[in-house]
């Protein structure tokens with residue numbers, strides 16, 4: 523966690539000269555700026571900072587729209603989801619906890635929940651299962667996952683090798699960098715321009731997927 | 742060790758849970774499993790982080806959208822809605838009584854349990870439906886001690902999550918948190934062979950069909966379980 527903190531600090535210094543202009547829609551595949559959005563949420567929560575919100579809005583709204591169109595298949599509902607999600611972001615910014623994950627994960631899960639409840643409402647099933655029933659707001663206690671450690675040792679076992687190629691590309695790249703090229707998690711995060719937490723997540727997911735594949739083989 | 746969760750949802754089921762694409766009933770079953778299972782809680786947090794990273798890093802084409810006016814609309818709306826979080830008015834029920842027994846409910850079911858239908862009882866078995874739509878039905882299923890659900894097969898999917906007590910079938914023994922998935926045409930006889938009552942959460946996509954001898958007479962009652 524300390525490492526991640528330091529990363530926030532380091533990248534936060536880029537915030538001032540890197541802040542996107544609000545109507546600058548000539549968007550490119552800019553790499554995710556670590557720490558920038560966590561910082562923005564903090565400013566929104568504490569200062570009700572509208573320029574921080576504008577930067578966040580400008581970056582995430584188009585991405586939320588793309589996500590919404592993928593999930594709903596139409597633009598009108600996608601835009602409704604964007605608006606409702608961004609309202610939640612403004613109102614609930616104080617609930618964001620950077621020690622539990624990065625800003626984009628928080629925003630993504632809000633959008634997922636908004637979309638889920640929109641679908642229910644559309645079917646007039648308001649008494650029904652709601653997003654709040656399904657996804658607790660990250661209030662599970664942190665767990666030490668001992669299994670991941672023991673699996674580190676198994677990774678060299680030959681029976682895992684054939685399943686390596688079948689991993690989703692994003693997870694495979696991280697695994698190769700960590701286990702074959704022996705980079706630290708922090709180095710991999712920097713090389714790929716992704717948050718440290720995501721590197722760790724992808725490793726755990728890949729290990730679990732490999733375990734599932736090996737289990738299936740033995741059955 | 743003997744009582745820890747052993748039967749988990751597959752990774753692909755967890756992924757669909759995390760991106761919100763499961764039907765509400767199956768999603769509720771997975772959410773309830775998570776209440777019992779630290780391992781899958783951790784995995785689903787990891788999946789969310791992974792999905793979100795791809796979402797946030799995705800390039801987007803320049804569009805015609807007027808984000809500035811949407812943002813102003815959002816801020817105006819925020820001014821008028823004073824309370825940021827509307828608290829649910831539904832009662833939260835942490836305990837459930839059935840068959841003369843008290844059960845503690847996992848978090849995912851605490852709000853919904855007040856919306857269940859009346860218990861229907863047949864021998865040592867009772868069911869109550871939770872709010873659900875098509876194509877899946879979701880119910881609470883109570884199985885008294887030393888009681889079997891008659892052997893049956895399903896035209897559709899059957900998913901069962903043990904909430905309390907324990908159950909056995911032809912495949913094994915299940916404890917609270919264990920998720921049992923039966924695909925169409927699997928035939929099985931879930932039983933509670935212990936001296937304590939068992940409570941399960943059950944998702945069905947079609948009525949059960951009973952197989953043997955006298956229990957075939959139950960077929961007219963098949964909707965009881967559905």
Ligand SMILES: [Zn+2]
Pocket residue numbers: 746748749750774778780781782
């Ligand atoms: Zn599990």
